[in-house]
Amino acid sequence: MKQLNYDVLIIGGGFAGSTAAWHLANKGLKILLIDSKPWSRIGDKPCGDAVSKEHFDNLGMPYPENEQLEQKIEGIKLYSPDMSTEWTVRGEGFEINAPAYTQRILREAQNRGVEVMDMTTAMKPILDNDFVKGAIIFDRRKEEQIEVRSTVVIEATGYSRSFRSKLPQNVPVAEDMDERDADIAYREVAYTKEEIEEPSYLKIFINQTTSPGGYWWYFPKGKDKVNIGLGIQGGMGYPSIYTFYEKYWRDYGSDVDRNRMIVKGGALVPTRRPLDTLVWNGIIVIGDSGYTANPVHGGGKGSAMISGFCAARSTLNAFEKRDFSSQSLWETNLCYNERYGAKQASLELFRRFLQRLSDDDISYGMRRKVIKEEDLLEASTTGDLQLSVADKAMRVLSGLGKPSLLFKLKNVAQYMKDIKDLYRNYPRNPAKLDAWRADVKQLVSEFDKVIS
Numbered sequence: 001m002k003q004l005n006y007d008v009l010i011i012g013g014g015f016a017g018s019t020a021a022w023h024l025a026n027k028g029l030k031i032l033l034i035d036s037k038p039w040s041r042i043g044d045k046p047c048g049d050a051v052s053k054e055h056f057d058n059l060g061m062p063y064p065e066n067e068q069l070e071q072k073i074e075g076i077k078l079y080s081p082d083m084s085t086e087w088t089v090r091g092e093g094f095e096i097n098a099p100a101y102t103q104r105i106l107r108e109a110q111n112r113g114v115e116v117m118d119m120t121t122a123m124k125p126i127l128d129n130d131f132v133k134g135a136i137i138f139d140r141r142k143e144e145q146i147e148v149r150s151t152v153v154i155e156a157t158g159y160s161r162s163f164r165s166k167l168p169q170n171v172p173v174a175e176d177m178d179e180r181d182a183d184i185a186y187r188e189v190a191y192t193k194e195e196i197e198e199p200s201y202l203k204i205f206i207n208q209t210t211s212p213g214g215y216w217w218y219f220p221k222g223k224d225k226v227n228i229g230l231g232i233q234g235g236m237g238y239p240s241i242y243t244f245y246e247k248y249w250r251d252y253g254s255d256v257d258r259n260r261m262i263v264k265g266g267a268l269v270p271t272r273r274p275l276d277t278l279v280w281n282g283i284i285v286i287g288d289s290g291y292t293a294n295p296v297h298g299g300g301k302g303s304a305m306i307s308g309f310c311a312a313r314s315t316l317n318a319f320e321k322r323d324f325s326s327q328s329l330w331e332t333n334l335c336y337n338e339r340y341g342a343k344q345a346s347l348e349l350f351r352r353f354l355q356r357l358s359d360d361d362i363s364y365g366m367r368r369k370v371i372k373e374e375d376l377l378e379a380s381t382t383g384d385l386q387l388s389v390a391d392k393a394m395r396v397l398s399g400l401g402k403p404s405l406l407f408k409l410k411n412v413a414q415y416m417k418d419i420k421d422l423y424r425n426y427p428r429n430p431a432k433l434d435a436w437r438a439d440v441k442q443l444v445s446e447f448d449k450v451i452s
């Protein structure tokens with residue numbers, strides 16, 4: 001079998017992998033990025049394509065422009081289940097053309113020395129003395145298997161987790177997940193029959209009947225094009241996502257011309273805290289494969305970029321130290337948890353709570369501003385739900401004459417704070433991971449009892 005040697009092998013060229021390549025390029029390392037898809041389809045996956053502007057600013061990444069940018073976003077409008085309340089959450093963002101933007105980032109990395117092989121799949125890991133040392137890959141263009149030896153592997157295979165799942169079960173980054181900690185999501189992109197009134201606002205419709213454990217979205221891509229879809233919680237035995245789509249799409253997109261459809265498709269999105277550790281000896285896991293999406297809104301592109309940035313930074317430091325052990329790559333965890341992971345853990349609890357609320361409770365809660373839009377925005381950007389908010393909520397709720405899960409809001413806020421504190425004390429080295437993980441599991445299972 002042909003053999004190749006690299007310093008870094010990046011598997012997957014989506015938002016996570018391409019960001020890692022972009023930040024690693026031109027730093028004196030020999031890097032190979034592979035993706036199963038042909039060039040023209042890299043970055044093309046079912047997605048709502050909305051990304052907050054802040055992520056590009058925080059990571060020094062270029063804004064999408066020209067054909068990469070389909071609509072500038074000024075905010076999100078949230079609708080209650082009974083449609084009587086509309087909340088507007090302001091914030092700048094982009095509705096992007098994901099393949100165009102991803103391919104631009106990859107091209108820039110390539111121009112700065114990263115080798116890219118499309119139509120090439122990582123088949124299985126090479127393991128040596130408890131270290132990942134590369135992968136056996138298959139190049140579909142040349143129909144040949146290649147043994148790629150690399151000092152660090154960055155695993156960015158998306159929700160498929162197709163590489164790390166082939167590691168032995170006892171390797172911490174092989175961790176699997178509960179299906180209920182993911183949403184099944186489906187979307188169509190089509191032209192509209194009329195001009196969209198406010199193309200710079202994303203619309204999100206919360207409704208446990210038409211999208212149990214998720215929501216419907218209507219994201220404009222310019223004046224006459226829209227990305228419309230829904231998510232439903234996985235593992236609950238609900239009917240298929242297509243059944244929901246066919247039954248309810250008119251309620252949210254009566255102006256959509258399905259005869260002029262551009263693309264359609266579905267996929268899964270993780271809605272949990274990140275992998276307990278994103279690293280092991282010689283390997284870093286990023287993006288959806290590391291469960292880095294936001295548990296409350298399912299957006300995962302921004303945080304995939306953060307994880308790619310953290311992976312690049314700790315890889316460069318590992319090469320400085322010439323140490324590629326789990327201990328040395330550990331700073332990926334510290335970097336990621338500080339920037340996003342701790343917030344995810346807190347939002348995972350909030351998500352578990354929200355998914356149990358009835359439509360009546362959500363409509364009531366939104367109408368009476370039990371939580372206000374600014375509190376929701378704060379919760380979803382920082383993971384903090386203030387206890388004073390919960391206190392005020394209790395006063396509003398005292399007039400409510402029926403039993404409601406909303407009364408648990410104060411406990412929810414306390415647990416969210418507690419889990420964030422646990423993440424603030426994330427172990428400084430791998431030896432303490434097991435004890436920390438046990439504390440996290442204990443807290444999550446206590447929380448589940450409190451809200452059930």
Ligand code: FDA
Nearest residue numbers: 012014015016036047048049050122158185287288300301
């Ligand atoms: P991604 O899946 O993009 O990339 C993985 C890449 O790895 C692919 O190109 C694949 O071909 C390649 N690959 C896999 N296995 C391989 C192997 N063995 N060898 C070689 N290559 C391999 N997020 C957001 O921010 N805003 C939004 O509006 C939405 N909306 C949305 C809607 C729907 C329907 C879904 C399902 C999801 C979203 N998301 C979202 C989530 C978002 O799409 C997701 O979090 C990111 O695209 C994840 O990027 P990654 O790079 O991790 O994986």
Ligand code: PGT
Nearest residue numbers: 048052054183185213214231296297298299302354365380
């Ligand atoms: C409740 C379960 C939810 C499961 C969801 C699964 C659905 C899957 C479908 C995937 C579609 C993805 C759509 C992505 C939308 C992107 C939204 C977005 O960009 O949000 C911005 C940015 O957030 P960030 O975390 O990426 O970045 C933070 C910062 O900029 C960088 O540091 C933030 O805007 C919001 O968060 C607005 C809130 C959205 C809330 C979504 C609805 C949840 C339901 C709320 C119910 C409230 C009821 C209250 C009742 C009392």
